[in-house]
Amino acid sequence: MSAAATAFKDLTSYRKYWAARFGVAPFLPMSRAEMDQLGWDSCDVIIVTGDAYVDHPSFGMAIMGRLLEAQGFRVGMIAQPDWQSAEPFKQLGRPNLFFGITAGNMDSMVNRYTSDKRIRSDDAYTPGGAGGKRPDRSVVVYAQRAREAFKDVPIVIGGIEASLRRIAHFDYWSEKIRRSVLLDAKADLLVFGNAERQICEIAHRLAGGETIDQINDLRGTAFVRKSHDFIEIDSTHIDAPGRLNPPIDPYAMEPEIRKANELAAAVEAGEVAPAGNGDIPVGAFAPTLAKGDGPGEVQPSPGSAAKSGTAAEVVVKFARRVKSEDRDRSVIRMPSFESVTEDPVLYAHASRILHLEANPGNARALVQRHGDLDVWLNPPPVPLTTKDMDFVYELPYARRPHPSYGNAEIPAYKMIKFSIAIQRGCFGGCTFCSITEHEGRIIQNRSEGSVLREIEKIRDEVPGFTGVISDLGGPTANMYRIACKSKEIESACRKPSCVYPGICPNLNTDHSALINLYRKAR
Template identity: 40%
Template sequence: MFLPVNIDEMRSLGWECLDIILISGDAYIDHPSFGAAIIGKYLVSKGFKVGIIAQPDTLSNTDFQKLPAPRLFVGISSGNVDSMVNNYTASKKPRRSDDYSEGGAGGKRPDRAVIVYANKAKENFKGVPVVIGGIEASLRRVAHYDYWSDKVRRSILADSKADILVFGQGERTILKIAQELKAGKSAGQLRDLRGTAFIAGKTENLTDKYKYEQLPSFEEVISDKEMFIKAEKVIHSVTNPFLDTGLVQETNGRQIVINPPVLPDDHLDEFYDLEFENKPHPMYKEPIPAYEMIRNSITIHRGCFGGCSFCSIAQHQGSFIQSRSEASIVKDAMKLKSKSVTDLGGPSANMYRMRGRDLEKCMKCVRLSCLFPKLCPNLDTSHKKLIKLYDTVKEHKRVFINSGIRHELALLDKEYMRAVAGEFTSGLLKIAPEHTEADILRLMLKPDIIRYEEFVKLFRQYSKKEQYVLPYLISAFPGATLDTAKKMSAYLKIYNIKVEQVQDFIPLPMTIAACMYYTEKNFFTGEKIYVAKSYKEREEHRKLMQWWKK
């Protein structure tokens, strides 16, 4: 079944009312790769009646009135992507297309979608609690630097006036909220749930279940960059959920309270084994690019312990790897109509089932990365379970790994390198060294470029046919000068590396790299660094990386 998108579909299911409405900035694709679908289907499996409003027109109330007001709450997300990243290029120019919309058409997702949808929900469903979540809300739960307005903005809770913010992996948290509201509690009474944030009165007492770190106030971080850096350091020191530490930030005379993240979930099969249609809702007549891209790929885990300074995964899914069972993954593979699985992976392609040998040590750890500057000696880096997974899926489908491999991690397991290069690459493998210069790689928390060179050499050695490795690179990263860009350009020329697409750096909220971009200081040493901010200079950086284009 599809989640109902209008009253007729709701009644065809035998439902006379709804418990929950989900509003999403994506087209509705009933597939576990899309947040609204997996949240909605999980709630339905637990007995709740859930409808969905996908990409509503916010210039009128018509789309918001296609379903009756829900009894429990309205859940809101911008979709699988942040609306500002989705709507604008790195140079802040409007994008013409949207891969998550029918026909790839742009303009169907408003800027700052969570805030806009929340306001429309309050207008159309008066008195119904509003719960916000997804990547856009998750990374704006505290005061944050906003690249698109070039200023520090307060928590999205204050601007959306939502009752509860859910951050990180939300399935079990959302279920708990639904159960508590159904039991008669008010949204204002739900103050102790992990993975949630809310606004409290200045003198309100907080739960004694957790410890709380006091952040510099919103008023302090907007007026003093040193205080902004201080806040970011505290935020990144408590991402480990086992520390049981939340955050409090005074904002406009009230408190933004952020409870600790959810604990790692070792039962992901419960979500992915739900019944999905695995296709877009039939109301769409044209293809949806995002679906076409992932329709033959399978998510095998969540989380990433790489800790790259430009990446938001640790602040969203966490750094503990949470893996699906082999049986669940194989079942998904067998459902595919295609003869091939085009990608088996997650935030990273090669962290499946990896974790610390001694969990007690992991539970106390405050490292930003398990890989940088040196490999954590407690980390079990064996790829045996991953190789076994490839081999098992291969009994039913051809398997290809196209991207996402952490190359410095793969180098630690020659059997994995031999398997990927020899059997599981279709001809082109994309790897992310991100840069070539050592000083920039240190700021990125990425390994020296020699690790990439070693990976390419070994990959070629183990390849049984002609195939290639193509690097992902980021231009104009904080700390990179024009001279730095010229050095990278020279490196690419020497190795005749012709990169078609270059990712111009975008400072994502709540990332260390965004802090460095805004403050123009090295997050780790406090030293001043150069940051290319003008469109003209950023363009020069990119052109130098694409040296072969005339």
Template identity: 45%
Template structure:
């Protein structure tokens, strides 16, 4: 097999022999010249017709076949029609709390890497309340000590299943920065303490669940499990890892927003069904043993096997393209991927919730507070959302670097206006509320009740973005319902201000001047978040973001609207450095743009390749999986550091990095005192001082520890395998390149704890 590491797709022959026995040549399929024989019952990814779903090799055309949607009957959520609004006590987190409720057993134990917060923005709180409302006894095991299975045993044997989630974030992104350094805090833990969850938390939690009670079904979910349901590129080990189903040994993975699916799983197990009986549910992925044949029918697509995608960039691109094109719940097909003798099966996504179902979910009796056991401890993530209201979920932007569309779906699911206003009324009566709703929005501030105007077309559509390269003519972009909701929210008794803290989609907002006027007059506290991300046209095309002119025009329109209402307000643009396609030249142009327009971004996001994202595929393969074109990628630490420094060229401590970048790119014209120059000729005092401090630290790290490291020549005993050990810097870097990763020290552990 030919491995391609760069450049556009080759024309040489490349064969993929599927388990059904037929081989397909790249020369034959790429341009649809001939059609090899395929079994009539299975439509594999190496299909020959270029109009059909793209196959093992990427075709130049990105337009997939439009097929009639299958007959789909939504299963309503088995909840009471009107859940009580009065808050109920939080669910038990210890055996003592379980006994205090008069329970002698538990139906479901939810294990989470986050602190337990009884709030709809926290997955553990929402799913727990949902299952409770359906009639089951639920316990929450939040951030357990994973060094043994004893915390899992405290509730006794669960009658139905263990529900496993790493938390609201992928545990690796939660632990490490883009430069693979350990983060200083964890926003989802009490007082921001690090080390309260393991690396790859889903794997550790599933293992302990199996150990505690063999035979109890283990159902994994959350963003970590969802985005790792098939083979995926793992940035932290720089390898392609197997599906999380094989590594965790979970019985099922509930992917995406799992309310409907997790209720169906619980209902099935409660009725006496086995885990195998539940394999037909939507929104479920499962593994097949060596003796179990994978599904083979017209609604099944076979992905290239793990052994192929882990070694061949073309196969990885084909897998990425196919898996993303099969995400519309109305026309998605089942995916099958072989891993050696085993196989992973991914069913079509669950259907989105209807408006009345969204209302019932958000009307559950949340206390909207952390569990009382945390006392006065602060949970930073909770403080951000404590006085906010989520009005919708999903995003049809389809940005290639973002996991929101992949996890929540492209179809917008909105709550009714009365449901939102009812929650704001409750919020206004809570202790500590001072009259300001900190955010009314969702993944994006202004997609409320925006849906395709023709549902029959939406059911067939396979576009990955409704707004790129242009806004779809069938997309309803009316901001009227949102403006009406914001106006009503401002008039709720006890509410003084209703702010918009979610990012505003600029290309949509510019279509409604009235929305901009309302926004500027009533809902911005001085700064409005927007996300242009970059200015280079090619990079923006790879990101699936609007052109840079869109940001300039939006900024002018917002400033004008602010002046009309007598306010001085500003946009806060967010940019990404080191995204695939962005080299030094592109970042220098972005820095010049910032200089000319007077922007000084305080927050800069280094690109992190997240599992399942299209941009992660670009980073790993150097190819755009949708077109096959070559993409430049900045992988070196120095290159990434220079790109980040260019975004903050105005900071004195970045002077040396910016100069190195400008000299490397041959842009000496930007060094000096000219109006377009990014840095002066001579380094400022702060830059020299930082350089001296870095040199001192480097010298100290090399020499100061040699006499205390416990062995001849300064070699320390190998304690990296001990649960409480925290390795030194060099050993930590070595662990990061492994498959498990460094586990931050838990609070209270010392370096010598075993």
């Protein structure tokens, strides 16, 4: 099968699994007693999450659970289990198809620690706001406990924590480069980005008799495999690694900024020798160009030069190659885990390659070596259509926390209780934010009718509604129905941002659709 995968299916196009005869559960069960009330003898899929179970479309576990239920599968929920043993992971029995593991709506380390690496005293996703209800690196811990509970059950990891740690990455909390979370968790499959398409396909194919190791052609998935029968492209042929320039201090005075720019220009022209010593600190290395270097002909990086004690020259120009390769059978070989651990330039290069190959319209598969294993990343998932977005957000959510929490207040639920998502994605591409990396640059929109129906449902069914909808939005504001003017340009573009350093002339900036929606919602 090709790495690009076959054409995607509408979420409503699947034939329902036989268990659809059990109907819709008021809440996805969290105990054997609830399963008995529903007439279930087992679960087809069990979702393990680091958040409290709130049956609301602002919570990823609720979307995945209700979506699988709509496909006919029996879905159980294990929320914030005690991770000290495998027993809590056995409470719903053995799942027939797979365990779905997520840390929750946030990365577990961001959730548990402040930027000063101090433990937070509260957790907005826990009843009563109590802290300490999830482990560090929850995806890894939960996956290992699930494997301990049922060794032969496939494990699929996903959510923001798994998605953003799918390749070798710098871990702020331990101050070191960590390998792909797929390997640390010992999972069978990792789904990244918004995973509705992947999770439906995985469930139906496993139910159809395929094994988890046969499912290697899905967009938005990562797994361990051998890369035979594919055309390998060295990542330096796509983007040549260059020097590390010191970032400009945004709070510096104009004279200081001007002086820094003049110094950088002088180094570039060869008038001033680059700063550096035996260690060549990040930001201080400014190599010269080797004449006659072709695209992708990369000279030693600063890190390797420092180790060898020789002068280094690095190609700093942007380079592209291999225009006519067979995309369906092409994979880009990224620097290995061992390489990016030793060399900051190669780490930056690998990160840039990941961003360059983020457009579903032109992205190729990526592969990164970790020791004697290859971590393979298929291209990103195809964005949901408006029809699919409406389907996902109009599933029969209870829009309340699970009854087992009683009257305990869950702060995150209080925040979004009367909130409505109308879009996904962000074309900002800000370096400090993970939304574009996780959800993509292409905005996925709901229809006006779907949004208005949800407002009416909140009015009629949600206790305590006072007539005020707190938010019509999404992960980013004011992007509803804004898109590239041309589908052809959009599918070929590799720019990380549509608005920086300037607004792209191909971006349609008409906000009339959002304004009209606001007016109709009043």
